[in-house]
Amino acid sequence: MLSKNNIKYIQSLQHKKVRDAELAFVAEGPKTVVELLHTGVFACRSLYALESWVSKLEPNQLKMVQPYLEVIKDFELEKISSYTSANEVVAIFSQQEVTSPLSAENTVTLVLDDIRDPGNLGTIIRTADWFGIPQIICSNHTVERYNPKVVQSTMASLGRVNVHYTSLIPWLKSEIAVPKFAATLHGKPVAMIEGREAAILIIGNESNGISMEVLAEADEQITIPAFGGAESLNAAVSAAILLYTVRNKRN
Amino acid sequence: MLSKNNIKYIQSLQHKKVRDAELAFVAEGPKTVVELLHTGVFACRSLYALESWVSKLEPNQLKMVQPYLEVIKDFELEKISSYTSANEVVAIFSQQEVTSPLSAENTVTLVLDDIRDPGNLGTIIRTADWFGIPQIICSNHTVERYNPKVVQSTMASLGRVNVHYTSLIPWLKSEIAVPKFAATLHGKPVAMIEGREAAILIIGNESNGISMEVLAEADEQITIPAFGGAESLNAAVSAAILLYTVRNKRN
Numbered sequence: 384m385l386s387k388n389n390i391k392y393i394q395s396l397q398h399k400k401v402r403d404a405e406l407a408f409v410a411e412g413p414k415t416v417v418e419l420l421h422t423g424v425f426a427c428r429s430l431y432a433l434e435s436w437v438s439k440l441e442p443n444q445l446k447m448v449q450p451y452l453e454v455i456k457d458f459e460l461e462k463i464s465s466y467t468s469a470n471e472v473v474a475i476f477s478q479q480e481v482t483s484p485l486s487a488e489n490t491v492t493l494v495l496d497d498i499r500d501p502g503n504l505g506t507i508i509r510t511a512d513w514f515g516i517p518q519i520i521c522s523n524h525t526v527e528r529y530n531p532k533v534v535q536s537t538m539a540s541l542g543r544v545n546v547h548y549t550s551l552i553p554w555l556k557s558e559i560a561v562p563k564f565a566a567t568l569h570g571k572p573v574a575m576i577e578g579r580e581a582a583i584l585i586i587g588n589e590s591n592g593i594s595m596e597v598l599a600e601a602d603e604q605i606t607i608p609a610f611g612g613a614e615s616l617n618a619a620v621s622a623a624i625l626l627y628t629v630r631n632k633r634n
Numbered sequence: 635m636l637s638k639n640n641i642k643y644i645q646s647l648q649h650k651k652v653r654d655a656e657l658a659f660v661a662e663g664p665k666t667v668v669e670l671l672h673t674g675v676f677a678c679r680s681l682y683a684l685e686s687w688v689s690k691l692e693p694n695q696l697k698m699v700q701p702y703l704e705v706i707k708d709f710e711l712e713k714i715s716s717y718t719s720a721n722e723v724v725a726i727f728s729q730q731e732v733t734s735p736l737s738a739e740n741t742v743t744l745v746l747d748d749i750r751d752p753g754n755l756g757t758i759i760r761t762a763d764w765f766g767i768p769q770i771i772c773s774n775h776t777v778e779r780y781n782p783k784v785v786q787s788t789m790a791s792l793g794r795v796n797v798h799y800t801s802l803i804p805w806l807k808s809e810i811a812v813p814k815f816a817a818t819l820h821g822k823p824v825a826m827i828e829g830r831e832a833a834i835l836i837i838g839n840e841s842n843g844i845s846m847e848v849l850a851e852a853d854e855q856i857t858i859p860a861f862g863g864a865e866s867l868n869a870a871v872s873a874a875i876l877l878y879t880v881r882n883k884r885n
Contacts, residue, residue, distance in 0.1 A: 506871060512864035538866070614789070
């Protein structure tokens with residue numbers, strides 16, 4: 384039985400201020416929760432699940448879940464879930480300790496200049512994971528990675544990509560050795576980044592694109608060739624095409 | 635001054651049943667509304683806007699808007715908007731007359747097998763528009779293109795791409811001459827579609843992928859090469875990479 388205080392606490396983690404203070408975040412749904420436990424990047428603090436879900440677990444999964452598990456009823460799950468149709472299991476994890484970003488040398492790094500839509504950030508993290516990108520550098524105004532909608536749309540990739548928030552200008556200036564490509568509407572065709580082993584790829588805000596100051600740090604502007612009437616592409620779509628292209632190695 | 639009945643009517647268009655019966659849909663926000671008027675594909679029935687927005691219009695825009703315009707107050711806009719922060723203008727358009735799909739010969743056609751997320755469909759329509767894809771064929775269980783969230787995320791591309799709903803199997807069987815590629819997790823590298831002038835590209839449902847019956851109609855399965863840990867890609871991201879690839883012509 385979940386106490387009123389517990390319910391209030393879990394609900395309060397929907398707010399960034401509380402997540403920041405508690406250094407915690409919430410993940411929901413069997414797939415996301417099990418995979419986050421599996422990657423082991425985020426320490427689990429507690430896990431609330433329906434009996435019907437627990438009874439379906441394989442022995443090794445049950446062993447992983449057991450230390451944090453509290454079995455709850457449907458009506459309790461509904462209270463702590465942020466979905467309209469609650470999804471079997473809700474877990475609270477500790478946030479990762481904030482460390483220095485990894486060096487961008489000899490690798491591909493994605494840079495996000497003020498991505499605001501949580502669905503976009505989540506999709507970008509998931510796509511970066513697919514393409515084996517070790518790190519995403521986000522401007523300080525980019526949406527928080529522990530936002531519940533971000534966590535949901537990463538589909539558990541959150542534990543496999545290092546997402547780092549910083550002031551972009553000094554970081555870009557510090558990475559002298561790595562060529563920097565900014566996705567804009569009036570650059571050279573993106574094909575120029577094909578197969579590069581070291582590159583920094585910069586994606587801008589959904590409405591305003593890349594800020595002038597950040598753009599000034601780029602070595603080249605690159606553009607996804609257009610054939611129709613749309614004025615622009617969705618930020619997650621642009622990021623995906625850049626990542627596909629940079630991983631597209633020709634003989 | 636908006637009548638109570640008018641407010642109720644506009645609100646009721648949030649429901650598919652009402653949209654179907656009225657053959658109408660709602661678009662919101664200056665950019666979407668002005669561009670939809672501009673493409674001329676959907677007949678405007680009425681347009682409700684703030685004085686502050688109308689006063690900013692250029693003469694030719696004002697002329698376009700005038701026949702449908704009713705100036706309303708902030709508190710009225712809030713009542714008819716589906717956004718939490720209402721966006722200056724709301725318009726009601728007629729749906730397009732349903733016609734037969736265009737032939738898929740000598741062109742690239744996108745096929746969607748039960749895409750359920752409105753944001754995904756909207757993003758796919760916008761991306762198809764960017765790449766100059768004339769037509770998207772949707773299974774009958776794909777989310778409706780006049781869903782407000784679809785309309786919003788197309789960013790006005792809705793008027794430039796023919797979105798057709800039909801039973802996929804007979805349609806695929808009828809297009810004998812065009813090679814059909816299904817995006818799956820275990821196919822040949824997507825590079826095989828580079829630069830093709832005629833192709834049917836099939837994208838599956840967010841959770842279940844492409845149904846067995848539809849898959850049986852494909853000539854080839856193609857896969858976006860993976861380098862990391864993510865199990866799958868977002869449907870709109872997959873569609874975008876396929877469209878970029880098919881438009882990527884090499885010398």
